[in-house]
Amino acid sequence: MIRVLIADDQDAVRFSFRTILGAAPDIRVVGEAADGNAALTLAKEQLPDVALVDIRMPGMDGLELTRVLGEAVPATRVVVVTTYDLDAYVHTALRNGACGFLLKHSGAGLLTEAVRAAAAGDALISPEVTVRLLRELATPSPAEHPLTDRELDIVALVAEGRTNAEIGATLYITAGTVKTHLANIQQKLGVENRVAIAAWAWDTGHCTPRRPTRP
Structure with missing residues (x-):
């Protein structure tokens, strides 16, 4: 509790x-x-x-x-x-x-x-x-990263300030699945929370999600 x-x-x-x-x-x-x-x-x-x-x-x-x-x-x-x-x-x-x-x-x-x-x-x-x-950050520059396309979609939506439920609805996945993806993203990027994920997205130019498709 x-x-x-x-x-x-x-x-x-x-x-x-x-x-x-x-x-x-x-x-x-x-x-x-x-x-x-x-x-x-x-x-x-x-x-x-x-x-x-x-x-x-x-x-x-x-x-x-x-x-x-x-x-x-x-x-x-x-x-x-x-x-x-x-x-x-x-x-x-x-x-x-x-x-x-x-x-x-x-x-x-x-x-x-x-x-x-x-x-x-x-x-x-x-x-x-x-x-x-986040728009106050430096001009985005492409960078190598270990993320999958699905994880990049989630990163872009996090950068827009979406909640887990909203991200799930946009990508046709559950909020629980979004949470799992976020944990993997944090581990891969070496960051501690979704604010840092959003900062990475703006800093590297990964701020636009692909057109969502059903899995």
């Missing part, structure tokens, strides 16, 4: 997140806080696996909370969930140790997937944020 702490100063947002996560059989909300200081106290008491943290909160803001949690409760993985997708926020959040950055309108599926990814030691960033950040 993945234990989650929600930190957001808006009652409606906390209720929404609690409802979404409560519908997942493998996730349990163990605490809620309306400001950064209260969230830190709860995290020390509850030791959650994942903390969903808003940026703009009274007292300690979410960016500082992310940094402090990394020092005080290092086992807790932080996913920043906010309305604001300013590059400065994204960069600071990731630099302070966040393993995910979601916009609040990303949807229930992406929220639960981000929690699961964080708990598994992976990372997930909202698609529109991912694409914008």
Whole structure:
């Protein structure tokens, strides 16, 4: 069971997140806080696996909370969930140790997937944020690689910010099969998570999936 702490100063947002996560059989909300200081106290008491943290909160803001949690409760993985997708926020959040950055309108599926990814030691960033950040990388240059055509299709869709379910639907395979492919891709490329896979795709020019066909 993945234990989650929600930190957001808006009652409606906390209720929404609690409802979404409560519908997942493998996730349990163990605490809620309306400001950064209260969230830190709860995290020390509850030791959650994942903390969903808003940026703009009274007292300690979410960016500082992310940094402090990394020092005080290092086992807790932080996913920043906010309305604001300013590059400065994204960069600071990731630099302070966040393993995910979601916009609040990303949807229930992406929220639960981000929690699961964080708990598994992976990372997930909202698609529109991912694409914008990765396009800041250097001009793509072709490179030798050990990936199959199917794996390249998955890499390209990851670079677009697609979830496992969306990739599976596009390629006519199950989300479980996508997860297996991603594990193989990470091993072959020597990277740790899907954000690094997306970065590799943009850096090497493998950002356009082939026309999908049924297996």
